[in-house]
Amino acid sequence: DGGITQSPKYLFRKEGQNVTLSCEQNLNHDAMYWYRQDPGQGLRLIYYSQIVNDFQKGDIAEGYSVSREKKESFPLTVTSAQKNPTAFYLCASSFDTNTGELFFGEGSRLTVL
Amino acid sequence: QKEVEQDPGPLSVPEGAIVSLNCTYSNSAFQYFMWYRQYSRKGPELLMYTYSSGNKEDGRFTAQVDKSSKYISLFIRDSQPSDSATYLCAMFLGGYSSASKIIFGSGTRLSIRP
Numbered sequence: 001d002g003g004i005t006q007s008p009k010y011l012f013r014k015e016g017q018n019v020t021l022s023c024e025q026n027l028n029h030d031a032m033y034w035y036r037q038d039p040g041q042g043l044r045l046i047y048y049s050q051i052v053n054d055f056q057k058g059d060i061a062e063g064y065s066v067s068r069e070k071k072e073s074f075p076l077t078v079t080s081a082q083k084n085p086t087a088f089y090l091c092a093s094s095f096d097t098n099t100g101e102l103f104f105g106e107g108s109r110l111t112v113l
Numbered sequence: 114q115k116e117v118e119q120d121p122g123p124l125s126v127p128e129g130a131i132v133s134l135n136c137t138y139s140n141s142a143f144q145y146f147m148w149y150r151q152y153s154r155k156g157p158e159l160l161m162y163t164y165s166s167g168n169k170e171d172g173r174f175t176a177q178v179d180k181s182s183k184y185i186s187l188f189i190r191d192s193q194p195s196d197s198a199t200y201l202c203a204m205f206l207g208g209y210s211s212a213s214k215i216i217f218g219s220g221t222r223l224s225i226r227p
Contacts, residue, residue: 004156031212040121042201042217043157056213090156097212100145100205104156 002027006091006105013078013085013112021076021108023091031097032074036060037088037107046089049074050097078110086112116140119202119218127226132189136202136218139183143216144207146178148187151199151220160200161187164207192225199223 004025013019025032031050035043045058049068063082068074074093078085088109092102119136126132134148145164149157161176163169169176175188185204189196202218205211 006156033213040219042117042119042203042219045213045215048213050210058213092156094212097210098208099212100147100203100215101159101162102157102212102215104158106156107154109154 004105016080023074025093029093031094033092034076035090116216117218123222125224134187143204147203149201194225197224
């Protein structure tokens, strides 16, 4: 079945540690995105990538980093510089960046202890 | 003022009722309007996708866009307990690379009582 796989589903981190969230898609989509979801707020874009080896900052990129070495994969690293990293992180993909039809993974919940 | 406003709810209705979910927005240039459904602890899934003004129907769901009032609605007929979820409205301008500028509402939690 085609879709987006995020792992891990739940992650606990101590302050000062970097963590990497995995996102893999087999939809053959060019565009991939990372969003952050907090209670009472809409999804906020962290980074997006239109094509392999290219990515752009979204609205809240500070404290995060990404790579796009393969079309299928778009991992997100939450660095120790991110001041408030506890959140629900969603990876999405789309055929291209001209459509609002996003396909989301099931999310990764990160809790900083 | 937020670009997109959505009542967070929660909204609780009996099974079989008609549900109306709404969003208002401030940017008159938005052209594309979406509704996503998100079950608890899952990722959102696209439910309805409309362009410009008017109505779009898909089974028990109807999406309505009123650009003159900057107001969009999602109607659910014959609501079922399986419709219990958070509904997110979303919109963007359209055009090259504009999906990176999708603005999401904060979501309305809906509960359908059996």
